[in-house]
Amino acid sequence: MAEAYPWQQGLWQQMAGRTQHAHAYLLHGPAGIGKRALAERLMARLLCQRPNGLDACGECKACHLLAAGTHPDNFVLEPEEADKAIKVDQVRELVNFVVQTAQLGGRKVVLLEPVEAMNINAANALLKSLEEPAGNTVLLLVSHQPSRLLPTVKSRCVQQACPLPDEAASLTWLAQALPESDEAERRELLTLAGGSPLAARRLQQQGVREQRALVVDGVKKLLKQQAGVSQLAESWKTMPMIMLFDWFCDWTQLMLRYQLTRDEDGLGLTDMRKVVQYLADKAPQHKVLAMQDWLLMQRQKVLGKANLNGALLLEALLVQWASLPGPG
Template identity: 30%
Template sequence: MISGVASESSSQLLPWQQPIWQDLVRRQQQSGLPHALMFTGIAGIGKHELSLRVAHWLLCQNSSGQADGLTESCGHCHSCQLWQAGSHPDFMVCQPEDNSRQIRIDSIRKVNEFLAQTPQISRCQVVVIRPVEVMNTNAANALLKTLEEPAGESFLLLEAERFGSVLPTIRSRCQRIQLLAPSAEQAQQWLQASGVSPDQASQALRYNPQAPLQAQLWLEHNLGEQQQQWLDLFGQWTQGRAPLDKVVAAYTKMELDDVIHWYAGVLADALKLTLSVAEDQLLHGGWLAQLLNACGDGATLNKTKLITLQRNVQEIQGGLLSGAAHHNKQLLNESLLLQWRALLQ
């Protein structure tokens, strides 16, 4: 959806972003930032949080952007008050709306119309577009002119998880700011500082490697328990102890993105297992080896079929991430489960 809503907490600086933040402030104070920045990096490391912080700072009436300007938003001016209320008239977020997976041309037209106006409170306007790689071709073409010739004093902050999937015409008109994931120690410390126990933090980061914000959501939504239920059902299906319709019904209730991401993890473990990778290097530890042993008769996996299935799942995952894929959840889950059973030999 498109919204001007932002909160003070959403623009807090994450510890591993400090060097990038300092560099952005220095550049803005010395020569000014380019009008189009693209923040790139994996999901769950704080791209949106950094975008919001930059937007808040640029809109603050007491942060002049000159050498004597503030390096933090003041939090007291009229602009900051509107920001904290989530109703700043010079700020917009553009993202997929109406339950769509894509950013369509109508959304970009609203962005262009917004930027054609004069700022109401601040000396500039700021638009965040996320994730930019799901803009369809028409939307991307509609944005090109604005990227080339921005109206007035305006800033476009684009966010992308898959930089290579962004159209070259968009990439070439933005300055890329690549965000690196925090170290394992930083991620662990950050999660523990939010009240998570060391064991919980380690488990969450194992399932969400290098992505502490994803790990935090994983814990908040009890996804570990949910994924264990998926594993139990998957094991029952593999051993022939659960009918197809029961397993499919359970998986179909879940978001397809989550299920496919989970499948990808299981198949990665399976491929590593065929290559005799140590259990401590597997996402689900020794679970899969134990499952195959429980199937009896020296059950193994057909490596050729496994690679084919893994590629199939990767293609499905890529289509879902791009926003262009449309699947019947029930039929897709049935197909994947049957293909998995066909791997056993």
């Protein structure tokens, strides 16, 4: 049974309490807030033969089959490899499933995550099933970046926003999920995760604070000319590229904010405040804006799974970052 998160209680009651269900839902919102778990709970509820109120009973034949991963009327579609695209052949398998008759005589339920991982051909292959799914079929689509979806996909679904929990709810949950961490560490993790509590827990498990310390130390040495571009790019090559670009995008945004407001309380986490302030004072605003544009453009390529040379991309990033101070 998927975990029920406290911040989803109202949304769960709204969705599970429906007497009639749409043929397709698009659950969208930031990564790390439990959308997949919400979809799995709803999938279990829709397939259950003897629902217990708003939840699946967990005891009927359908629930046992689902728990074993052998339910014949359930189809889960996700990338074959992490961070890879969902291929058109995978979607064709889904389409073949949708047109079949439910073997247990109830609903068929499809869970697809993340929707944005589909390439154009795969997304187009899904449209017919989204518009007119055969029989009593419900498609549950989960998206972390709905802006990347085709309008034709979004328009065929009931769109359900899944908002971030507030900071207090997130910190309360993290206190239980990470009892070995102190409050300051949990707050830092939540900030690094953009307010997403599940992402904060995952970052802690991945050792993100140690990775962050390594990157911050490298940035400081780069600006003091104590470390070279190639050396740093080599030492960071095993880190997630999107995480690095997120940090540099954030630091650039903080620099621009400080240049406009001179608000020292808005300089971000303590580990980079002095660096952000120094660069904001030393770098012309047009260079910071150009840096931000470049970072956002490259970040989009990383998100789009473009075939990039990671080492060269990191070196290009560091060359531009080192050149920020001074006229230009």
